[in-house]
Amino acid sequence: MATDADAVQPTAPAPALPPTAVVVGGGISGLLAARELARAGVRTTVLEAAGEWGGCVGSHVVAGLTLDSGAESFATRTTAVAGLAEDLGLGAQIVPPNPGGAWVQLPEGPRELPKTGVLGIPASPWDPEVRRSLGLLGSIRASLDALLPASVGTAAEATSIAALVRARMGARVLDRLVSPVVGGVHSADPALLDVDMVAPGLRAGIRTHGSLAAAVAAQRRGAPTPATAPTAAPPPGAQQPGSRRLGLQKAGSAVAGLRGGMHTLILALLTDLRGLDVTLLGGTRADAVQRIPGGWRVTAGRSEFDAERLVVAVEGPAAVTLLAGVLPALSALRPAAGPDVRLVTLVLDRPELDSAPRGTGVLVAPQSPGIRAKALTHATAKWAWLAERTPPGRHVVRLSYGRGDVVQAGRTPPEPGTDEELFDAALEDAATLLAVPLSRSDVVGWDVVRWSGALPFASLGHKRRVDEVRRLCAAEGSLAVVGGWLSGNGLAAIVADTPAQVAALLP
Numbered sequence: 335m336a337t338d339a340d341a342v343q344p345t346a347p348a349p350a351l352p353p354t355a356v357v358v359g360g361g362i363s364g365l366l367a368a369r370e371l372a373r374a375g376v377r378t379t380v381l382e383a384a385g386e387w388g389g390c391v392g393s394h395v396v397a398g399l400t401l402d403s404g405a406e407s408f409a410t411r412t413t414a415v416a417g418l419a420e421d422l423g424l425g426a427q428i429v430p431p432n433p434g435g436a437w438v439q440l441p442e443g444p445r446e447l448p449k450t451g452v453l454g455i456p457a458s459p460w461d462p463e464v465r466r467s468l469g470l471l472g473s474i475r476a477s478l479d480a481l482l483p484a485s486v487g488t489a490a491e492a493t494s495i496a497a498l499v500r501a502r503m504g505a506r507v508l509d510r511l512v513s514p515v516v517g518g519v520h521s522a523d524p525a526l527l528d529v530d531m532v533a534p535g536l537r538a539g540i541r542t543h544g545s546l547a548a549a550v551a552a553q554r555r556g557a558p559t560p561a562t563a564p565t566a567a568p569p570p571g572a573q574q575p576g577s578r579r580l581g582l583q584k585a586g587s588a589v590a591g592l593r594g595g596m597h598t599l600i601l602a603l604l605t606d607l608r609g610l611d612v613t614l615l616g617g618t619r620a621d622a623v624q625r626i627p628g629g630w631r632v633t634a635g636r637s638e639f640d641a642e643r644l645v646v647a648v649e650g651p652a653a654v655t656l657l658a659g660v661l662p663a664l665s666a667l668r669p670a671a672g673p674d675v676r677l678v679t680l681v682l683d684r685p686e687l688d689s690a691p692r693g694t695g696v697l698v699a700p701q702s703p704g705i706r707a708k709a710l711t712h713a714t715a716k717w718a719w720l721a722e723r724t725p726p727g728r729h730v731v732r733l734s735y736g737r738g739d740v741v742q743a744g745r746t747p748p749e750p751g752t753d754e755e756l757f758d759a760a761l762e763d764a765a766t767l768l769a770v771p772l773s774r775s776d777v778v779g780w781d782v783v784r785w786s787g788a789l790p791f792a793s794l795g796h797k798r799r800v801d802e803v804r805r806l807c808a809a810e811g812s813l814a815v816v817g818g819w820l821s822g823n824g825l826a827a828i829v830a831d832t833p834a835q836v837a838a839l840l841p
Contacts, residue, residue, distance in 0.1 A: 406596055438515075453515050453533055645816060678757060680733070
């Protein structure tokens with residue numbers, strides 16, 4: 335006879351729900367963090383305040399051309415970005431710049447910029463291009479670097495780029511080579527930048543190889559030092575051939591790009607994320623973060639997003655503001671906002687530029703009178719794929735404005751502000767830097783892009799502060815903070831650092 339007990343059937347346990355995460359920020363670091371989480375089976379939502387994805391790796395259309403509005407190349411001293419591109423199916427699109435090289439505008443006129451350097455620091459003070467910029471006495475002073483003890487410039491806990499270069503190679507290397515490059519790339523005075531953040535491994539290379547020039551040469555050829563050897567695994571799918579397949583180091587170039595522009599990396603990344611069922615919510619600004627049982631709650635307007643894991647991938651000041659209520663100790667580590675950078679793109683009909691009179695572009699020494707731009711890129715001379723997409727005689731040039739705390743002595747008139755003022759200044763500066771007369775009638779199209787505080791400012795001692803920020807966040811167990819203000823400027827640094835930080839959150 336059946337009983338009630340016989341009728342009771344065992345109940346199958348409910349399937350475990352996948353772990354969850356919220357990523358605040360849809361720039362390159364936020365998208366990379368979301369990819370790492372989703373590939374590990376974490377159900378991920380990305381909140382981005384703006385309507386566009388990718389942050390400083392964006393695009394705009396000028397005179398019918400889709401161009402990069404931010405980053406237009408990546409450093410090839412590591413394989414991080416090349417590995418990511420290959421993993422996203424863009425390996426065949428990686429291209430080196432044309433080999434013409436760049437120039438530097440000095441107070442007395444233009445000079446070719448040495449091709450074998452790091453941040454303008456030469457691998458050899460006696461290279462002909464270096465000699466032309468430094469003069470005989472400058473090269474003699476720079477060569478004393480090889481005779482100095484390795485402790486010079488490496489003994490202090492932290493030092494600036496300027497202090498290191500001045501101590502080992504002298505003021506002319508700093509003023510004529512390093513300041514223009516650092517101003518053009520980082521929009522900052524090298525006296526204010528922590529060398530260990532901006533050029534990681536360089537000081538360790540001095541101790542290993544005996545001089546600053548030898549350390550630069552080692553970085554150029556990819557030789558590891560205790561601090562330049564990878565500290566984290568490369569992104570999943572990263573393949574070692576990367577930049578080596580292109581022969582970029584042998585060609586003397588330390589950068590590469592993507593055919594079609596760096597913004598194509600973001601398009602491929604977004605496609606990959608959608609295939610991984612990542613929820614991408616643009617126009618959704620995170621207003622507050624709080625701890626809840628089992629995880630985190632992010633408030634965005636009237637919406638709330640709860641998750642077990644949280645990644646904050648926004649600029650430093652915004653990240654500290656968002657997390658200060660949960661981690662009050664972060665307030666003392668708030669970084670300064672980066673400088674405001676303005677990029678002016680000009681599309682010109684000017685056949686005289688076919689000869690690329692200044693190679694791939696010009697970096698401007700701060701002391702150069704009358705020039706307000708800090709750098710000019712002759713994009714159609716730099717990238718063969720872009721030249722192929724433009725009619726004969728048509729050229730794309732991009733000028734950058736905004737040096738942050740660089741002293742503007744002798745730089746008159748003051749930097750322009752409105753878009754029209756920037757256009758007028760860019761046309762005048764381009765004519766001077768390219769040594770080709772230009773007028774409004776030569777302009778087919780133009781645009782101004784503004785990046786407010788987007789470039790992190792790695793001031794002296796920044797590495798120590800980064801370590802403390804990371805320690806405080808890691809103690810939470812389910813929180814990661816990523817972005818250029820922590821990893822260091824540049825795609826290569828961000829792409830290498832983000833997966834390593836997210837790895838601690840993976841199930």
